[in-house]
Amino acid sequence: MDNSTILKSSSITSGDNVSFWIDTTPIISFNKPNQDIQTEVLIIGGGIAGLTTAYKLLKAGKKVILVEDGFIGSGETGRTTAHLTCALDDRYYFLEDTFGEETIKLAAQSHAAAIDEIEKIGINLNINCSFKRVNGYLFLHPTDKEENLDKEFHATQKAGLRTTLLKGIPALANCEKRRCVAFSNQAQFHVLDYLKGLADAIILLGGTIYTEAHATAITKKGAKVNGYTFSADHIVVATNTPINDTLTMHTKQHAYRTYVIAGKIPKGKLPYSLWWDTGDQESKWFSQPYHYVRLENYDDKYDLLIAGGEDHKTGQADEENILESERYERLEAWTRNYFPMLDDISYRWSGQVMEPLDSLGSMGKNPGDDNIYIITGDSGNGMTHTTIGAMIICDSIMGIKNKGKICIVLQE
Numbered sequence: 001m002d003n004s005t006i007l008k009s010s011s012i013t014s015g016d017n018v019s020f021w022i023d024t025t026p027i028i029s030f031n032k033p034n035q036d037i038q039t040e041v042l043i044i045g046g047g048i049a050g051l052t053t054a055y056k057l058l059k060a061g062k063k064v065i066l067v068e069d070g071f072i073g074s075g076e077t078g079r080t081t082a083h084l085t086c087a088l089d090d091r092y093y094f095l096e097d098t099f100g101e102e103t104i105k106l107a108a109q110s111h112a113a114a115i116d117e118i119e120k121i122g123i124n125l126n127i128n129c130s131f132k133r134v135n136g137y138l139f140l141h142p143t144d145k146e147e148n149l150d151k152e153f154h155a156t157q158k159a160g161l162r163t164t165l166l167k168g169i170p171a172l173a174n175c176e177k178r179r180c181v182a183f184s185n186q187a188q189f190h191v192l193d194y195l196k197g198l199a200d201a202i203i204l205l206g207g208t209i210y211t212e213a214h215a216t217a218i219t220k221k222g223a224k225v226n227g228y229t230f231s232a233d234h235i236v237v238a239t240n241t242p243i244n245d246t247l248t249m250h251t252k253q254h255a256y257r258t259y260v261i262a263g264k265i266p267k268g269k270l271p272y273s274l275w276w277d278t279g280d281q282e283s284k285w286f287s288q289p290y291h292y293v294r295l296e297n298y299d300d301k302y303d304l305l306i307a308g309g310e311d312h313k314t315g316q317a318d319e320e321n322i323l324e325s326e327r328y329e330r331l332e333a334w335t336r337n338y339f340p341m342l343d344d345i346s347y348r349w350s351g352q353v354m355e356p357l358d359s360l361g362s363m364g365k366n367p368g369d370d371n372i373y374i375i376t377g378d379s380g381n382g383m384t385h386t387t388i389g390a391m392i393i394c395d396s397i398m399g400i401k402n403k404g405k406i407c408i409v410l411q412e
């Protein structure tokens with residue numbers, strides 16, 4: 001990457017604490033804008049949504065410019081836990097009740113297709129991002145009912161997923177008698193290594209990336225970026241929550257803050273897998289907080305166990321009288337109960353997820369616009385959701401009819 005440099009700065013991530021991914025990846029930065037620009041596609045946002053869309057459109061032959069306010073991955077993508085899964089965090093039986101069987105099949109196929117797409121991109125670009133196929137295990141939160149696990153298993157089968165109902169939750173302490181739904185062929189990766197590979201490919205394909213480039217005044221003609229006029233035929237707003245609209249999409253989703261801890265465990269003690277509980281059914285929050293756990297390679301001797309959860313609606317932690325520091329403590333206690341081999345905690349960070357009211361995200365044309373596109377409402381499935389968004393938007397801009405409405409395609 002010719003024009004990227006390694007920087008250290010306090011604005012490398014949208015939070016006070018640094019995630020494992022940010023800590024282990026050199027900052028990915030590019031030039032700042034210095035003139036007016038004309039392009040075919042302007043992409044705003046340098047997270048997984050923006051970079052995947054940029055890469056796919058460049059491959060399809062479009063002229064693309066991407067602008068990022070901070071550095072590449074400095075938004076929520078740098079603060080994720082990067083499970084790649086079709087185990088959606090709002091249950092399939094709930095989605096079936098709301099949308100019907102055809103939609104859950106489409107949702108399952110779409111998230112599986114997104115995992116395949118990430119794997120394919122990684123292979124084609126030779127990105128060393130520790131992509132691994134793993135199993136995922138969904139087990140009951142103590143407040144949830146046994147029958148709901150059966151319901152979820154049957155719904156995932158109807159959705160066409162390769163799932164099994166297991167007795168015993170693999171690798172969790174004292175869980176031999178508890179059941180789980182096992183999802184095969186899920187995946188995980190090092191998300192910032194993946195973004196670095198995508199950014200390299202964007203430059204090689206003739207695209208331009210600007211960092212420390214703040215977009216404002218977005219219209220169907222383009223945007224102002226650090227005061228310069230960036231004109232484009234198509235504008236993709238990949239800013240996690242849309243910044244081009246102050247009303248429509250903001251009434252359709254809520255921001256939740258979610259917390260993560262990570263600590264070493266001796267290598268080989270646990271299999272590389274994904275684990276999730278079904279969430280606190282007694283929670284006061286509409287999106288019931290659940291726990292999510294995975295491993296990542298740390299060094300020759302250790303893996304890193306990464307566990308998340310203890311969410312609350314952003315800005316409303318006070319309503320539960322649980323301080324941020326207590327959230328980390330509760331998460332650690334929960335994690336040690338199931339993974340007693342966990343060493344000292346090496347990382348703590350938090351981030352924000354956008355929870356859509358109807359449980360399925362939004363991607364495609366912005367309501368009322370013909371050439372402005374958005375990807376938002378990712379929930380805790382944003383790695384796959386944004387990849388699906390990139391696929392749909394690329395098809396839409398290229399005039400290719402997409403096979404189906406995967407989440408809510410706002411307009412076709």
Ligand SMILES: Cc1cc2nc3c(=O)[nH]c(=O)nc-3n(C[C@H](O)[C@H](O)[C@H](O)COP(=O)(O)OP(=O)(O)OC[C@H]3O[C@@H](n4cnc5c(N)ncnc54)[C@H](O)[C@@H]3O)c2cc1C
Binds near residue numbers: 048074308380385
């Ligand atoms: C703790 C945590 C754990 C998670 N775990 C998982 C998981 O295991 N699996 C999963 O699938 N998903 C997970 N998610 C969700 C997933 O990480 C996000 O949905 C996804 O990273 C969103 O990517 P994005 O590209 O849409 O947004 P972002 O990564 O936030 O990128 C948007 C970018 O837009 C930039 N931007 C904003 N405004 C402007 C502007 N005006 N001008 C220019 N640039 C601008 C921002 O700086 C930012 O970098 C998790 C999220 C969190 C917080």
